[in-house]
Amino acid sequence: MALIPAVSAQKEDNYSVTAEEAFKHANAQMINFIATNTSGFENWTGASIDSKQLELYDPTGQKLYYQFSVYKNKTLIGIIDIAADKRLGQTVQLVLFEPKPFDATTVMNKSIEIAKNEYPDGKIKSTQMVVYDYPLVGAMTIVKDKITGDEHRIFVDAYTLDVVPDKPATETEPGIWSIYEQRLKNGIENNIKHWQKSDELVKSIEQAAATKGVSINAAVTEENIKKLSADITKSRTDVEVDLGATVYAQITSYYCAPATAKMLTKYYNDESPHQTTIYEMMNGVAPNGVYNSEQLLYYHSSSGLNKPNSYVEDSINFEEATNEIDNGRPFKSGVTGHARMCRGYKISGSDEYLRIGDPNPVYFRIPYWEAFGSEVDRIYVRS
Known part of the structure; x- marks a missing residue:
């Protein structure tokens, strides 16, 4: 049965971050990323952040x-x-580069339209933009049946405007799940x-900017980065490793594991097998995903990745990720219902990031x- 968010879940509390605080953090952290030469930010000098934010909710209502x-x-x-x-x-949870745009109003209106069509006698209780299958975004409309009192959720994907079935994600199937939980x-x-450590970092950047007469809310100029770089980095040493493994898009909705395995095969063996070939070696049955145990069939096979000691790890910590990357070993990084590749990491103060190649x-x-903390399992690659 779908979990319907409680009204109290949306109330502000002592843990809430205001939009003003968030805008300050976004600007300061962008300066920090640029000043520390973070991969992906090479062309962000001259960029500015739109102060008009989009509020995203969890399917639980939080x-x-x-x-x-960023423009x-x-x-x-x-x-x-x-x-x-x-x-x-930590304050920065996700940074996307060259993202596909979507119009939130259009998405929410579509969700409301579908809810009214499916439940013509129902009452619309709320419509919000949600992260329904991290990091995928869409609209969620909750409609209440006036006769039975039952509540139903309608999800619409932000990019396709397609209805997303309200079913929980599993190990092999995408679906609705809570990244918050x-x-x-x-x-x-x-x-x-x-979070407090991130806040301290932001305050130190604000102070450095104020001392140099730089507004952190203005477009980031090369001149201002030069003014701030020494102050931002003087009290700490950031660490970043990115192995640069090639990223491939999955060619079907259920090929995330084969696409991830193809990325790893390209990196380790410099080969690019077809995703269908990999899927078949994983004993995949269309249109279903594959379990970790089935993915290992390909990883272990001499005709596949040929890494017979690869194994699944579901006890996740950041230190093991850094160890894998430091030893030149990108790995499969799983969130609920979806496989990706981790090819790098960054430590900035106390903030911990993974570089994710998402198919x-x-x-x-x-x-x-x-931000580290979203994974449910990994496959480490071993010869």
């Missing part, structure tokens, strides 16, 4: 992110998602400490930076 659009020469070049709740951890598994107290056609163009 406010999740403030999504800020350069009036062109959308990036998106920065800032935590709307301190219990999520997943991130809380890292420990609320630990997450709040990470979903919406995101595959340029790997994104993701």
